[in-house]
Amino acid sequence: MSFEAPRVxxxxxxxxxxxxxxxAPDPDALDWAALAxxxxxxxxxxxxxxxxxARRGRWSGETALGRPRPGEPTLFDGAVAVRHARQRCHLxxxxxxPLDHPHIALAEELVANWPGGQELVRGVVDxxxxxxxxxxxPEKWAFATxxxxxxxxxxxxxxxATIFDPFGLAQAFVHEAAHQKLFGLGVLIExxxxxxxxxxxxxxxxxxxxxxxxxxxxxxxxxxxxIHVTELxxxxxxxxxxxxxxxxQAVLRAFLARNVARLGPGLETVKSAIETDAAGDQFVGAFVxxxxxxxxxxxxxxx
Numbered sequence: 001m002s003f004e005a006p007r008v009x010x011x012x013x014x015x016x017x018x019x020x021x022x023x024a025p026d027p028d029a030l031d032w033a034a035l036a037x038x039x040x041x042x043x044x045x046x047x048x049x050x051x052x053x054a055r056r057g058r059w060s061g062e063t064a065l066g067r068p069r070p071g072e073p074t075l076f077d078g079a080v081a082v083r084h085a086r087q088r089c090h091l092x093x094x095x096x097x098p099l100d101h102p103h104i105a106l107a108e109e110l111v112a113n114w115p116g117g118q119e120l121v122r123g124v125v126d127x128x129x130x131x132x133x134x135x136x137x138p139e140k141w142a143f144a145t146x147x148x149x150x151x152x153x154x155x156x157x158x159x160x161a162t163i164f165d166p167f168g169l170a171q172a173f174v175h176e177a178a179h180q181k182l183f184g185l186g187v188l189i190e191x192x193x194x195x196x197x198x199x200x201x202x203x204x205x206x207x208x209x210x211x212x213x214x215x216x217x218x219x220x221x222x223x224x225x226x227i228h229v230t231e232l233x234x235x236x237x238x239x240x241x242x243x244x245x246x247x248x249q250a251v252l253r254a255f256l257a258r259n260v261a262r263l264g265p266g267l268e269t270v271k272s273a274i275e276t277d278a279a280g281d282q283f284v285g286a287f288v289x290x291x292x293x294x295x296x297x298x299x300x301x302x303x
Contacts, residue, residue: 024054027186027194032282035185037290038116038231045123045177048184052124052156055193059183063155065127073099075108079122085129085158094148097130097163104130107169114235117174117228124180125173126157133162141165145251147172151179167236167251171229178225185283189218195280196220204273207266216274220284223266227291230259230298237301253302260298267291 025047035044053061068074068081075082082099089095111118136144147168149161159176163169186193191200196217203213208222233256240248267288276284 023050025050027051027279030279032195032279033286036283036285036287038114038120038228040115040119042119042123045120045181048181049124049157050184051186052184055186058154059151059156059180059188061156064157065155067126075104075128076111076118076122076125080125080128082128082130085127085152085155085160089131093134094131094160094162095134097132099130101130101163103163103166103169104128106166107163107173110166110170110236111173111232113239114174114232117177117232117235120181120228121173121177123177124157124184125159125177127155127159128173129158129160130163131160133164136162136164138164145254149176151176151183156180156183167248167255170236171232171255174228174232175225178228179221182221182224187217187220189221190215192217194277195283197275197277197280198273204269205265207262207269216270219266219269220274223263223270223291224287226259226263226266227287227294230256230263230294233259234294234297234301256298257302260295260302263291264295267295 030047035047037044039045049061052059052064056062065081065083065085068078073082074080082104084096084099111121131148133148141164145165145168147161147163147165149159149172152158152160157180159172159180161169161172161176185195187195198216200215200217202216204216204219206212206214206219206222208226209218214222233252237249237252237256240252243249270284271288274280274284
């Protein structure tokens with residue numbers, strides 16, 4: 001699965017952005033171990049969004065485009081607007097896709113096989129911008145797999161993804177939502193307000209970005225987001241176990257094998273090198289246990 005960034009320009013005016021909430025949870029009173037885990041009730045996602053609303057600047061609540069407006073198409077029980085967040089994509093490879101393409105609804109149905117993933121998307125994503133990939137024209141869609149996706153480079157709650165493969169798009173939904181959750185909790189890409197205390201100048205091997213080392217915050221983002229993807233893949237394999245069409249199973253197993261191969265070493269990097277504060281002690285400990293369980297279950301499926 002490719003996740004090359006479809007970066008965009010020419011966005012709405014600042015006056016169109018959602019106003020941050022005045023209500024914010026007390027970080028010292030939170031159960032940080034619980035916040036590291038999937039939550040079918042959606043409480044963790046709501047807390048992450050509330051913390052984002054209390055911040056200022058990049059990936060804070062004040063940058064969000066806001067929940068759906070009347071007349072906009074929506075996903076995830078009306079929580080996520082399907083909209084073109086920018087006028088155009090910066091990379092010529094990508095262009096906006098129709099807001100009502102049927103693959104979008106199919107991907108939403110796939111995510112529903114994992115309630116924890118579904119509630120995560122509902123809680124931290126307010127805008128989905130569907131994309132077409134010029135290098136994957138419609139005549140290739142029957143055989144193409146995966147999705148290119150990315151979070152917005154400034155705004156909280158805004159995600160972009162290609163729509164040619166519903167299975168890839170479903171994974172992109174939870175992958176990008178996991179990034180948004182970490183943003184809300186205070187872990188950005190190049191630094192952190194809490195949880196991670198590694199010097200941003202110290203670099204480590206990333207499980208996903210293989211051509212250069214990354215700050216520990218970026219390594220945690222990569223591991224955290226793709227463990228969510230792997231959990232969804234396991235849920236989908238269960239859901240499609242008795243279907244007569246074997247192609248979804250084969251595609252999902254290929255995704256799963258790729259993620260196990262790279263996330264195992266990534267988890268070891270996190271375990272051996274991450275430096276944490278008090279919140280991070282709880283958060284990272286719980287995440288490492290869950291990630292190890294996800295990878296163990298994935299290896300059993302692939303055996």
